[in-house]
Amino acid sequence: MRASAIKAFVVKDFKETFRDKVAVFWMIAWPLIWLVLTAYIFIPPGTDRPMTMRIGLVNYDVSPGFPVNGSILIRALEEAEYKGVKLFNVKIYEDKALLLEDIKRGRIDAGIIIPENFGENLTLGQTTLEVYVGARSIQSTQINRYMLERFIEEFSRVVSEEKIAWAMKFIPGEYVPLEVLEVVEGFLRGLAKPVNATFTEVLPEALISREAWIGWYTIGAIGMTMLYSGLNIGSTALLEERQRGCLHKILASPTTPSELIFGKILSGILSLSITSVAIIVFGVFVCGAKIHWSPLRAEHWIAPIMLLVLASLTLGMGSILSLMVKSVGGASNLSTSLGLMLAFLTGIWFPREWFPAWMRILADYSPATWAVDAIRDVIVFEAGLMEVVHYVIGAALAALAVLAVGVMIYRRMLKKYLEK
Amino acid sequence: MRVAVRVNGLTKRFGDKTAVDKVSFNVGFGEVYGLLGPNGAGKSTLISMIAGVIEPDEGTIEVLGGEVRDSEIRAKINYCPQNPALYDDLTGLENLIFYSSLYGITGRRALEKARELIKRVGLEGYANKPVKIYSGGMKKRLNLAAALMNEPRLLILDEPTTGMDPQMRREVWQLLSEIKDSDRAIIISTHYMDEAEALSDRVAIMDSGRIIAEGKTEDLKRSYASKSVISIEFFNPDDQQKAREALCRYLEPRDIVAINGSIRVYSEDPDTLLPQISLDLFKVGVKIASIRVVKPTLEDVFLRLTGRRIMEVEG
Numbered sequence: 001m002r003a004s005a006i007k008a009f010v011v012k013d014f015k016e017t018f019r020d021k022v023a024v025f026w027m028i029a030w031p032l033i034w035l036v037l038t039a040y041i042f043i044p045p046g047t048d049r050p051m052t053m054r055i056g057l058v059n060y061d062v063s064p065g066f067p068v069n070g071s072i073l074i075r076a077l078e079e080a081e082y083k084g085v086k087l088f089n090v091k092i093y094e095d096k097a098l099l100l101e102d103i104k105r106g107r108i109d110a111g112i113i114i115p116e117n118f119g120e121n122l123t124l125g126q127t128t129l130e131v132y133v134g135a136r137s138i139q140s141t142q143i144n145r146y147m148l149e150r151f152i153e154e155f156s157r158v159v160s161e162e163k164i165a166w167a168m169k170f171i172p173g174e175y176v177p178l179e180v181l182e183v184v185e186g187f188l189r190g191l192a193k194p195v196n197a198t199f200t201e202v203l204p205e206a207l208i209s210r211e212a213w214i215g216w217y218t219i220g221a222i223g224m225t226m227l228y229s230g231l232n233i234g235s236t237a238l239l240e241e242r243q244r245g246c247l248h249k250i251l252a253s254p255t256t257p258s259e260l261i262f263g264k265i266l267s268g269i270l271s272l273s274i275t276s277v278a279i280i281v282f283g284v285f286v287c288g289a290k291i292h293w294s295p296l297r298a299e300h301w302i303a304p305i306m307l308l309v310l311a312s313l314t315l316g317m318g319s320i321l322s323l324m325v326k327s328v329g330g331a332s333n334l335s336t337s338l339g340l341m342l343a344f345l346t347g348i349w350f351p352r353e354w355f356p357a358w359m360r361i362l363a364d365y366s367p368a369t370w371a372v373d374a375i376r377d378v379i380v381f382e383a384g385l386m387e388v389v390h391y392v393i394g395a396a397l398a399a400l401a402v403l404a405v406g407v408m409i410y411r412r413m414l415k416k417y418l419e420k
Numbered sequence: 421m422r423v424a425v426r427v428n429g430l431t432k433r434f435g436d437k438t439a440v441d442k443v444s445f446n447v448g449f450g451e452v453y454g455l456l457g458p459n460g461a462g463k464s465t466l467i468s469m470i471a472g473v474i475e476p477d478e479g480t481i482e483v484l485g486g487e488v489r490d491s492e493i494r495a496k497i498n499y500c501p502q503n504p505a506l507y508d509d510l511t512g513l514e515n516l517i518f519y520s521s522l523y524g525i526t527g528r529r530a531l532e533k534a535r536e537l538i539k540r541v542g543l544e545g546y547a548n549k550p551v552k553i554y555s556g557g558m559k560k561r562l563n564l565a566a567a568l569m570n571e572p573r574l575l576i577l578d579e580p581t582t583g584m585d586p587q588m589r590r591e592v593w594q595l596l597s598e599i600k601d602s603d604r605a606i607i608i609s610t611h612y613m614d615e616a617e618a619l620s621d622r623v624a625i626m627d628s629g630r631i632i633a634e635g636k637t638e639d640l641k642r643s644y645a646s647k648s649v650i651s652i653e654f655f656n657p658d659d660q661q662k663a664r665e666a667l668c669r670y671l672e673p674r675d676i677v678a679i680n681g682s683i684r685v686y687s688e689d690p691d692t693l694l695p696q697i698s699l700d701l702f703k704v705g706v707k708i709a710s711i712r713v714v715k716p717t718l719e720d721v722f723l724r725l726t727g728r729r730i731m732e733v734e735g
């Protein structure tokens with residue numbers, strides 16, 4: 001094989017591809033559009049932060065003489081936090097009607113009416129709170145209601161402790177022995193909170209930050225683009241030369257079938273690599289994807305290798321596709337629709353966890369998905385070599401096999417073209 | 421004659437259709453060999469087989485002493501297909517450089533050669549413009565330039581001037597006569613008889629897949645036409661049949677060809693025949709619009725062999 005001939009195809013195809021607006025749209029613009037849409041619509045900024053509830057309050061309590069009253073409840077609401085984020089955004093209303101109006105309009109998520117004598121009743125006995133939860137959707141209602149219930153429970157408990165401490169002062173110490181006092185206090189505390197549970201948050205491995213999700217989709221965008229572009233390039237490589245009338249001119253030159261086929265595959269890989277780099281750069285610097293890559297980390301080299309594997313695999317699949325088509329237009333249409341469909345169905349663009357079990361089988365046995373997942377695991381989720389080695393080997397073997405079949409098909413096509 | 425191309429019993433069928441039918445001929449170095457024939461005669465099919473881009477069903481081809489599918493042989497030939505084989509998104513220069521790289525001609529050498537040839541075919545202003553803005557004739561010229569990049573010892577041209585204006589055609593003829601060389605063979609197909617006459621040392625006339633006559637232009641005319649042709653045109657086209665019948669009384673029917681409302685009479689002695697014809701036609705009441713003695717062309721050869729014209733004369 002002569003390098004000059006192979007290089008000629010690579011350079012020529014490169015210029016042709018990137019001067020063709022339609023090709024540039026599909027290979028660069030389209031995946032970037034998807035990525036932006038996904039990053040800002042499906043996983044908008046703030047998705048992985050605790051939610052803050054908008055809550056309205058009407059305070060009818062005018063019993064300032066008591067140690068606990070409506071203002072304390074309001075302060076407690078304002079101070080409540082989870083992981084440094086305020087749980088409630090409090091808005092004070094003049095009357096209940098206005099508050100209910102705003103809940104109906106969706107301006108606030110819930111409202112609390114603090115009744116007259118709230119402080120007095122709370123101090124001396126029991127009080128009641130009227131809580132209204134906006135029922136926009138079943139899940140938001142569930143979450144909002146739960147958050148408020150938890151808050152009120154916690155508030156009650158804190159008040160109970162205060163009240164116990166306060167009550168204990170009224171039991172005259174000189175008549176009751178200290179041991180009895182301790183037992184009584186313990187008993188009262190038990191009434192206020194019989195069960196003390198400890199909560200520890202365990203981070204599941206699958207908990208994914210927004211940046212990692214965007215990283216996941218960035219690699220997905222590469223996989224999707226490679227699928228339809230690789231199929232496209234692979235299925236039209238020889239067909240297009242023939243349809244344009246250039247194949248005869250090439251075959252009349254000293255170019256051998258191997259040089260032509262090798263040149264074509266190499267130029268396809270180059271185009272797909274450029275697309276991949278463009279998507280990664282865009283994903284990281286525009287969409288904020290979290291992707292780790294260091295040339296010093298051996299396992300990170302799996303990513304570029306798997307990209308090459310994926311490119312070879314899709315090009316080879318494309319050559320198989322060319323057996324089923326007659327024209328370049330037909331090949332392009334088939335490649336694009338098949339490529340997109342595969343990307344959606346094999347867990348490359350949509351997470352396979354979303355699929356019903358029977359559909360996951362497709363993803364489980366798709367070598368393209370293995371390659372994409374190996375890349376994701378290594379450079380998005382920082383997995384080690386051993387964790388992805390089965391994907392890597394599987395994808396590489398599949399790519400080699402498919403590419404070998406592809407080269408055979410190309411050879412046969414060239415032979416057939418020589419007959420007419 | 422040192423033989424550059426030896427074709428023997430070449431046959432190609434497409435289904436029931438025999439596009440090329442047992443064709444044999446030789447082309448020598450220093451020679452321009454013309455293939456003249458109407459549409460569908462099989463010129464392109466024959467040429468594609470010689471260029472090695474389609475395989476014959478029967479027969480043998482020897483090119484430059486070897487086998488055309490051999491890469492080393494192909495490095496020394498070049499082929500200019502009938503329909504320009506160009507990449508629309510590449511510039512003229514880039515197209516030439518791409519094709520020359522396939523012949524191992526790259527870098528500075530390729531660039532210089534491409535610039536020179538672009539100038540030779542009159543496309544200077546367009547060297548760096550994408551081919552998609554070229555006109556049909558400009559593409560044909562670039563296509564021809566691409567075939568000259570490797571300075572081939574065998575140049576195979578399939579209708580290189582079809583679709584060009586007459587002036588451009590003449591410039592291409594000029595270019596081809598300049599590159600003609602004692603160490604180079606050129607095969608050119610055409611359906612322009614003037615092109616075949618102007619360029620070829622020898623012409624093969626093709627019809628329905630066969631070579632029906634072959635030889636030097638003058639020899640062909642002498643064997644198949646005659647020294648002169650008397651061309652008669654009529655005021656009334658209906659008179660053509662009447663005139664033909666009148667002339668058949670004393671002339672050989674094969675020497676009279678009626679074509680497009682006129683009649684051509686092939687004769688070795690036009691000086692005596694012309695007055696006689698005028699008189700006889702006058703007698704039977706045929707009104708002659710013009711009658712003149714002209715030199716036979718390859719068209720006449722084809723006419724006499726097939727009774728048909730090659731094509732409407734252009735320009």
Ligand SMILES: Nc1ncnc2c1ncn2[C@@H]1O[C@H](COP(=O)(O)OP(=O)(O)OP(=O)(O)O)[C@@H](O)[C@H]1O
Nearest residue numbers: 420434439457458459460461462463464465466611
């Ligand atoms: N690939 C093909 N499949 C079927 N028939 C073909 C094919 N190529 C050529 N033919 C037929 O073979 C015959 C010769 O065609 P060819 O193109 O060689 O003629 P040509 O002399 O070059 O004509 P033109 O002057 O129109 O270029 C025609 O009848 C054509 O229809």
Ligand SMILES: [Mg+2]
Nearest residue numbers: 463464465502
């Ligand atoms: Mg032709």
